[in-house]
Amino acid sequence: MDDATIDRLVAQARQGDLQAFGTIFDHYHAAVYRFVVSRVGRPSDAEDLTQLVFVKALEALPRYTARGVPFGGWLFRLARNTVIDHVRTRREHVELEVVTRRATEEAGPEAVAALRDDLDAVARALEELTEDQREVIALRFFAGLSAREAAEAMGRQEGTIRGLQFRAIGALRRSLGIEVIGASMGEASGSEPREDRGEEPVRAPFRAQA
Amino acid sequence: MRGETERMDDSDRVGEGELEGLLRAYAGARLSPDQWASIRMRAAVLEHGHGTSAASARRISWLRVLRPATLVGLIAILAVGTGATAALAASPGGPLYDARLWVETTVLNLSGGTAQLRVDQMDERIDEITNAVDDGNTNAADAAGNAYGAEVSAAAQAAQNRADLQALRAAIANHLAHLQAMAHSSSKAQANLDRLIAKDIAALATIDSRLAALPSSSPTP
Numbered sequence: 362m363d364d365a366t367i368d369r370l371v372a373q374a375r376q377g378d379l380q381a382f383g384t385i386f387d388h389y390h391a392a393v394y395r396f397v398v399s400r401v402g403r404p405s406d407a408e409d410l411t412q413l414v415f416v417k418a419l420e421a422l423p424r425y426t427a428r429g430v431p432f433g434g435w436l437f438r439l440a441r442n443t444v445i446d447h448v449r450t451r452r453e454h455v456e457l458e459v460v461t462r463r464a465t466e467e468a469g470p471e472a473v474a475a476l477r478d479d480l481d482a483v484a485r486a487l488e489e490l491t492e493d494q495r496e497v498i499a500l501r502f503f504a505g506l507s508a509r510e511a512a513e514a515m516g517r518q519e520g521t522i523r524g525l526q527f528r529a530i531g532a533l534r535r536s537l538g539i540e541v542i543g544a545s546m547g548e549a550s551g552s553e554p555r556e557d558r559g560e561e562p563v564r565a566p567f568r569a570q571a
Numbered sequence: 572m573r574g575e576t577e578r579m580d581d582s583d584r585v586g587e588g589e590l591e592g593l594l595r596a597y598a599g600a601r602l603s604p605d606q607w608a609s610i611r612m613r614a615a616v617l618e619h620g621h622g623t624s625a626a627s628a629r630r631i632s633w634l635r636v637l638r639p640a641t642l643v644g645l646i647a648i649l650a651v652g653t654g655a656t657a658a659l660a661a662s663p664g665g666p667l668y669d670a671r672l673w674v675e676t677t678v679l680n681l682s683g684g685t686a687q688l689r690v691d692q693m694d695e696r697i698d699e700i701t702n703a704v705d706d707g708n709t710n711a712a713d714a715a716g717n718a719y720g721a722e723v724s725a726a727a728q729a730a731q732n733r734a735d736l737q738a739l740r741a742a743i744a745n746h747l748a749h750l751q752a753m754a755h756s757s758s759k760a761q762a763n764l765d766r767l768i769a770k771d772i773a774a775l776a777t778i779d780s781r782l783a784a785l786p787s788s789s790p791t792p
Contacts, residue, residue, distance in 0.1 A: 379620045383741045386613055394612075395602040408608050415616040476596070483597040502594040503602055530590065539590050 362388050371432055375422050386415055393440050395503040400444045410447055414440045433506055434513025441514050486536035494529035497522055610775055617748035663699045663711035672718055686735035689726040690742040696722060697746050704753055704760045712763045720770050727774055733785050740778045747771040
């Protein structure tokens, strides 16, 4: 769905068109849920909170004005605040845990086991990130936001988001054994990743290192 | 929102096919809501929306023009009565209700049978079900419910492209939220409403499967 379509749906929803809001929900809900569940851990909590995010969005929509802010960024700011409120209320932080395990039905048992190992390794690697880094990964990769939208959601500068993402990616690579020769020096010095400089990445096999 | 990671442009890319693939696989396998969770969340959100916008005016459907009062003349000619008797007879559960449905469906098909017209027709049934439940008229609720179920099936069968399926999905999800809200507040028509709710949930699942089977409309850059 392109930005113009989203803007049109938002305008219709602001006029009370629930069908338009339903289409907005259809477009965004999985991304919001993925972000929320990656932050709170429990699928049942994530379902409740995702509902709450959209109820808040529905109520706040008449007050929403674009002013150059992408709707996705505005919506995920609501999602982020909802998660923060939830964590504060619960007075506990649920670490990212293995949630909804879905069988890969078309794959054989060995492939499923291998995939499960890989995903467990990803979960462990994510737990080693800082809070900010994990949040950026959740917004950028699990929810699919642009850097600008993630910046809006987190109330940070876009450059800050890119920096956090860069360091998070480096940490994930190291944890998962996905090495880019020369990248560790680049990461340490804060320069751009090797592949961003147009050089070919060279990786150690993930399976052998995990 | 960019929707998915594949929408990231070159300046956004971390450049890692393997790492990006792993993160995407992780999100897909362990972080994505299942179909039923999506349906539950949608129904709850729209139920809230219905509650807050109950006072807002509903859009005028072409089928509203074909409500019993307007159809009286035609039905009366087609059948037996005139005036108020025919209007009553053409209401859900009345002896002329089937004739009225036949007229509606015929007009709909002659009009091209577009997804929007079918949605309008289903909206009309939902209104009838709502009125019947409010009146405690289980016969009328049954009759309108049966008609609604048949119209949902016909609309699902007729929808052949993504836009029609999405429009139908949105409409049925709205109906589902409305029926669930009614089910909360009406014990008398509970069985009828549960049956319709199950019908809507099954229709949504079918539509989702068909949508998933369609080729993506936004190719990966």
